[in-house]
Amino acid sequence: MKSNADSPKEIVIIGAGIIGCSTAYQLTRHPSFSAATTTIKVIEASKHGPAQGASGKAGGLVAKWAYPKELVDISFAEHVKLAKEHNGQDRWGWRYVGCGSWEGKGAILPEDADFSDGVGAGGRRKSLEKTFGLEGGGRKSDPVSRKRKGLPDDLLWVDESLTHSYSPMAAHGDTAQVHPFLFTNSMMDLAIEKGAELVLGRATSLNISDGKVTSVDITHNDSGKRETLSATHVILAAGAWSPSLLPSLPISATRAHSITIHAQPSVDIAPYVLFTEIALPERRGLTVSPEIYARPGNEIYACGPGDDSLLPKNVDDVILDEVACESIWKHVSSISPELRAGTVGKRQACFLPTVETGGGPIVGAAPHIAQGLIIATGHTCWGISNAPGTAKALSELVMDGHIQCANLRKLEPSNYL
Numbered sequence: 001m002k003s004n005a006d007s008p009k010e011i012v013i014i015g016a017g018i019i020g021c022s023t024a025y026q027l028t029r030h031p032s033f034s035a036a037t038t039t040i041k042v043i044e045a046s047k048h049g050p051a052q053g054a055s056g057k058a059g060g061l062v063a064k065w066a067y068p069k070e071l072v073d074i075s076f077a078e079h080v081k082l083a084k085e086h087n088g089q090d091r092w093g094w095r096y097v098g099c100g101s102w103e104g105k106g107a108i109l110p111e112d113a114d115f116s117d118g119v120g121a122g123g124r125r126k127s128l129e130k131t132f133g134l135e136g137g138g139r140k141s142d143p144v145s146r147k148r149k150g151l152p153d154d155l156l157w158v159d160e161s162l163t164h165s166y167s168p169m170a171a172h173g174d175t176a177q178v179h180p181f182l183f184t185n186s187m188m189d190l191a192i193e194k195g196a197e198l199v200l201g202r203a204t205s206l207n208i209s210d211g212k213v214t215s216v217d218i219t220h221n222d223s224g225k226r227e228t229l230s231a232t233h234v235i236l237a238a239g240a241w242s243p244s245l246l247p248s249l250p251i252s253a254t255r256a257h258s259i260t261i262h263a264q265p266s267v268d269i270a271p272y273v274l275f276t277e278i279a280l281p282e283r284r285g286l287t288v289s290p291e292i293y294a295r296p297g298n299e300i301y302a303c304g305p306g307d308d309s310l311l312p313k314n315v316d317d318v319i320l321d322e323v324a325c326e327s328i329w330k331h332v333s334s335i336s337p338e339l340r341a342g343t344v345g346k347r348q349a350c351f352l353p354t355v356e357t358g359g360g361p362i363v364g365a366a367p368h369i370a371q372g373l374i375i376a377t378g379h380t381c382w383g384i385s386n387a388p389g390t391a392k393a394l395s396e397l398v399m400d401g402h403i404q405c406a407n408l409r410k411l412e413p414s415n416y417l
């Protein structure tokens with residue numbers, strides 16, 4: 001994509017998830033950015049603002065061992081830099097965490113009559129695939145002592161007697177976390193400070209003329225008023241909804257449920273993220289694999305498997321299956337008296353954008369469709385981790401005309417469309 005750094009630009013970003021908001025942020029921090037010559041409008045269909053989809057309801061793991069490597073290499077370093085520059089520790093809960101696979105059995109809870117497998121009424125159980133590609137897991141069976149089970153000294157919020165084994169998944173310093181809702185909103189706020197604008201409305205079509213994007217039609221959320229926003233560049237970052245504007249995109253949507261738990265203030269919830277394998281009591285052979293994320297402030301986030309529920313038209317209309325949330329709660333509290341004594345805060349569901357052909361995400365210019373059209377979607381289960389790198393690359397693409405910080409050829413839209 002050819003671009004003159006000084007030429008006026010009207011940039012429209014569709015979607016205020018972590019990808020759209022991070023891109024707005026990185027554009028405003030590009031050395032050639034000037035609010036006098038460049039406008040940035042982020043369009044968000046939710047009436048509640050940014051991060052109402054997966055970006056606000058994800059776990060928030062940031063890992064050097066995530067994939068694809070091309071994006072991870074720039075993203076992790078960028079996360080570290082952002083946290084330092086903007087006090088991410090206080091602003092969005094940035095910190096390094098221990099991370100491991102935990103295997104064991106659940107305790108029988110008094111009221112436990114129905115341990116379902118955590119899948120919502122949407123159907124088939126689907127893995128969120130975070131641990132795919134990791135080597136082994138190295139699970140040992142049946143060790144007796146805490147040490148021999150591999151449990152770290154400070155991981156006291158899982159029941160040792162129910163633990164079969166714990167295996168660290170990465171070296172210290174290779175795994176961190178953010179609170180994804182706070183991170184996404186911070187990126188948007190910091191972009192607004194430098195002149196970007198958040199528009200609450202729904203993008204209804206991309207307009208193309210003579211092989212170039214010219215504008216985006218939107219309908220404002222509050223007034224229902226329609227408007228056409230002229231654009232030299234359109235960045236499609238609408239997550240699982242991206243095909244509604246570009247139907248040829250091979251993106252599908254997987255619904256996943258999650259809950260947050262507030263542990264008692266007297267309990268020390270050490271910073272660990274656990275990928276569990278819990279053998280359910282009285283359901284011989286049935287195991288469940290909730291992911292559990294300790295967060296600052298004694299909050300714990302836990303999510304269950306994905307399902308095939310249909311994607312609604314708007315993020316605000318995502319339907320929550322209470323049974324799926326209840327199952328996550330039962331499963332995680334069955335291995336931890338500390339969680340069991342806590343109270344459930346949020347119960348939520350969201351849609352993960354996945355690339356149907358595997359791989360992804362899809363990131364880059366799509367000149368074969370239209371000059372000025374840029375796609376950034378299909379970040380699967382690593383969108384929180386990979387957002388800063390994606391955004392940095394896209395800011396270079398728009399402002400310099402090419403990506404310098406990484407070789408993202410494998411992710412280019414022409415490989416998928």
Ligand SMILES: Cc1cc2nc3c(=O)[nH]c(=O)nc-3n(C[C@H](O)[C@H](O)[C@H](O)COP(=O)(O)OP(=O)(O)OC[C@H]3O[C@@H](n4cnc5c(N)ncnc54)[C@H](O)[C@@H]3O)c2cc1C
Pocket residue numbers: 014015016017018019020043044045046050051052053054055056057058059060061062128201202203204237238239240241242244245256257258303304314315350351352353376377378379380381382383384385386
């Ligand atoms: C349970 C779960 C746990 C996860 N945990 C992690 C994790 O620990 N680490 C990690 O790296 N990743 C994780 N992920 C993945 C991560 O959440 C996603 O990859 C990421 O949030 C995708 O961001 P996005 O901006 O592309 O999409 P979204 O967050 O879905 O944002 C897209 C936005 O576009 C808006 N939109 C859609 N259509 C339109 C339109 N026509 N006009 C205007 N706006 C529109 C939507 O309303 C939405 O706000 C997890 C995902 C799930 C489901």
